[in-house]
Amino acid sequence: MRAVFGLVLIVGVALAGGAVMMAKNYIEAHQIALARERAKGEQSVPTVPVYVANEKLTYGQKLTKENVRQINWPENALPEGVFSEETDLFPSDALKDARYVLRTMEKNEPLLSVKVTDPGEDAGITSRLERGMRAFAIRVDVASGVSGFLRPGDRVDVYWSGEPPRRRGEDRRGEVTRLIQTNIELIAVDQSAGGEVNGAVIARTVTVTARPEQVATLAQAQSTGRLSLALVGAEDDTIASLVEVDQRALLGLGELEAPQQAEEEKVCTIRTRRGAEVVEIPIPCSN
Numbered sequence: 132m133r134a135v136f137g138l139v140l141i142v143g144v145a146l147a148g149g150a151v152m153m154a155k156n157y158i159e160a161h162q163i164a165l166a167r168e169r170a171k172g173e174q175s176v177p178t179v180p181v182y183v184a185n186e187k188l189t190y191g192q193k194l195t196k197e198n199v200r201q202i203n204w205p206e207n208a209l210p211e212g213v214f215s216e217e218t219d220l221f222p223s224d225a226l227k228d229a230r231y232v233l234r235t236m237e238k239n240e241p242l243l244s245v246k247v248t249d250p251g252e253d254a255g256i257t258s259r260l261e262r263g264m265r266a267f268a269i270r271v272d273v274a275s276g277v278s279g280f281l282r283p284g285d286r287v288d289v290y291w292s293g294e295p296p297r298r299r300g301e302d303r304r305g306e307v308t309r310l311i312q313t314n315i316e317l318i319a320v321d322q323s324a325g326g327e328v329n330g331a332v333i334a335r336t337v338t339v340t341a342r343p344e345q346v347a348t349l350a351q352a353q354s355t356g357r358l359s360l361a362l363v364g365a366e367d368d369t370i371a372s373l374v375e376v377d378q379r380a381l382l383g384l385g386e387l388e389a390p391q392q393a394e395e396e397k398v399c400t401i402r403t404r405r406g407a408e409v410v411e412i413p414i415p416c417s418n
Contacts, residue, residue: 176205176206176207177205177206177207178203178204178205178206179203179204179205179206179209179213179215180201180202180203180204180215181201181202181203181204181209181213181214181215181241182199182200182201182213182214182215182217182220182241182242183199183200183201183202183239183240183241183242184198184199184236184237184238184239184240184242185197185198185199185200185238186198186238187235187236187237187238188232188235188236189232189235190232190233190234190235190254190283190324191231191232191254191324192231192232193229193230193231193232194220194229194230194231194232194242194247196217196221199220199242201217202239204241210241210243211243212243212244212245213241213242213243214242214244220242222250223250227251228250228251229250229251230247230248230249230250230252231247231248231252231253231254232246232247232254233245233246233247233248233254233259234246234284254324255324256318256319256324256338259318259324259340260318260340261340263342264340264341264342265340265341265342265343265346266318266319266338266339266340267338267339267340267341267345267346267349267350268336268337268338268339269289269336269337269338269339269349269353269358269360270335270336270353270358271334271335271336271337271358271360272333272335273333274359275357275358275359275360276333276334276337276360277360277361277362278333279332279333279334280362281317281320281334281337281360281362282317282320283317283318283319283320283323283324284316284317284318285316285317285362285363286314286315286316286317286362286363287314287315287317287339287360287361287362287363288310288312288313288314288315288360288361288363288371289310289311289312289313289315289349289352289358289359289360289361290308290309290310290311290358290359290360290361290374291308291309291311291352291355291356291357291358292306292307292308292356292357292358292359293306293307293355293356293357294306294307294356295307305377305378306377306378307375307376307377308359308375308376308377309373309374309375309376310371310373310374310375311348311349311352312341312345312348312349313363313370313371314363314370314371315339315340315341315345316339316340317337317338317339318338318339318340319337319338320332320334320337320338321334321335321336321337324338337360399413399414399415399416400412400413400414401414
């Protein structure tokens with residue numbers, strides 16, 4: 132009896148040990164397969180080290196090493212102008228080589244060369260002008276400046292209101308309002324070039340970025356009439372066409388037509404002398 136019990140015990144221990152070994156081998160095989168799949172996934176999407184913002188960065192803020200961190204970014208979705216090396220982003224610790232933020236960046240947003248200044252350059256308004264563009268100031272008030280809700284980075288349409296010059300023989304039309312420039316970008320409101328403005332601010336001037344020919348148009352328009360701005364939506368990519376409204380169009384009166392002159396009836400006569408008197412006698416006209 133004891134021999135049978137011992138035999139059963141030995142068989143049970145052997146079966147339990149075999150089950151443990153089978154479970155261990157299964158778990159190890161599963162882990163190895165999982166590691167292979169992970170490695171295959173990493174190899175299928177190559178990455179590049181990129182510096183991103185470690186916190187929210189605002190316009191004019193000095194960029195420090197504590198403000199950024201490095202992460203791996205998919206190489207096939209790499210934005211233009213990223214920083215991969217610390218020596219490129221921070222050439223030295225000297226104040227003269229410091230960089231400043233040009234555009235507001237959120238946490239984990241990649242740092243791009245267009246969003247920070249060059250080493251040693253301040254965040255002045257000139258750094259926001261692209262090649263071939265100029266800065267031009269427009270006088271505004273609470274009415275023409277969209278009630279103070281304009282911010283740097285917004286885009287506006289510019290309308291001119293005034294009395295156009297008359298051509299020779301043309302009747303006076305009165306004042307007209309015409310769209311003269313579309314989708315112009317604001318780079319400063321009064322003396323503020325940053326986008327962090329809380330609440331409505333009644334500005335006296337706004338500065339726009341424009342090509343030289345646009346600057347000439349705006350300068351001429353500002354000196355000969357009144358300029359009004361219309362805020363363009365952030366996601367609006369439509370292009371406004373020519374718009375002009377005068378007082379008659381505003382009131383729905385249509386174009387003013389010149390009165391038609393009645394055609395005068397042509398009368399033909401002949402002269403004849405009756406004694407000492409000359410008399411005109413009407414006769415039918417012939418072609």
